[in-house]
Amino acid sequence: MIDAKDFLASRPPVLDGVGTPEPDVAPAFDEPHGSGAMARDRHGMCRGGRARVGGGADRRAVGRRSRGGFGPVTLAEDPQDVDSCREAALRLLDAAPRSSGALRDRLCDKGYDADVADAVVTRLTEVRLLDDESYAQSVVRYCAGRMMGARGTMMELSRKGVPREIARRAVAQADETGVFEDAAWELGRRYARKTEGMDPDKRRQRFWSAGGRKGHDPETLRRVAGELL
Template sequence: MISAEEFLRRHPVAPEGSAGHPVRSAREDGIRVDDSLTGGAHGPSFCADTENAIDENAPDNDGDARAARLSRFSRWGRSNGEVEDPSDVDACREAALRLLDAAARSSGMLRGRLLDKGYAAGVVDEVIGRLTELHLLDDRDYAESVVRYCAGRMMGRRGTVMELTRKGVDRALATSVADEAESEGVFEEAAWELGRQVARRTRGLERQVRQRRLWSAGGRKGHDPETLRRVAHELLD
């Protein structure tokens, strides 16, 4: 093995921009640069620890030193189902609170995440029950917030119920909360707002084309056909 000084002596590096080291852009090299990674227009979405990065494929004659370096990162590489003690209630509770601090969740979604981490089902149920008693976990409040989110995206009742169940809300509760929103006209207004947007975007096109666009968008968002017919009749005729 040669020293760094000896390597540089044998392979001098030409200054950037010189004949021996022309400047090339990422686009010229056929590389697409993602602004989210380089701190571009939208800023970085995560920070890569380039200073401490390890190339696991690089040759290393000192196996013990390499193992020591890799051990520093072992806590990051811990896979699901490898908690130190699946029956540790305190650790499970701390994990649950960290998850809730990061984002609101239903009890069903939280339960799934904790089970994925490797905690025992009984321990997870105990933690969720305690968090519910302390009003730190409320499925109805969470479901209502999801309904508001769906209404803001101009979704219909069917689409909203699907979104609620996808997020771990019990089917009966999802149906109940969606029924309440429907009785208050939430999804009706969402359908009309969707219709107004489609009408603006398709102005000047044939009626059949405009109607097809509305039906396509309304179907994807889970609106019922009868509501879409009324909206199309009023806004697209």
């Protein structure tokens, strides 16, 4: 009989949909943190360079497409304009909840200097318009609804730009209250129905594959499989 731990050892978690831009309609559907974004270079500025456009004005190069691929990004007229950056941030937050990391990346995408984006993000956090703790909890709930495990949820939080310590606390709290255990059992019941009548080893393999992709731990998957499959 194949063991769950051995089976999963060669199959690291691969979350469904990771790396694929999704609509900005829910906390877990905002654009991937760092995916397609201009990361900061070693000097703390966003990558991408600048181009001289008309009258020697110093502006970011134009023509880049948005992360979702649905048109060019509208770049900031003045990369150091704090008021304009703040308005852009508020529009982004109005469209969808975001983490501080994801918002900072989007502002850099729009052509604002990294220090300006940092200042705006810090201020929005101070006045509670940006709340990583609350956002992390919403992502955990979303992941639980997708029957994801602790590892998978941690990966999703990281992908969305949630600070690591906040992500750890959110995952630990959910783990303590049995959120991921319940998710594993729900996943097991679903695969028990889907694979009814199949060879027992194949049933377990399919369940372990699904559980591994969703980031559940082998011991939990072994217990669920032993009971349901």
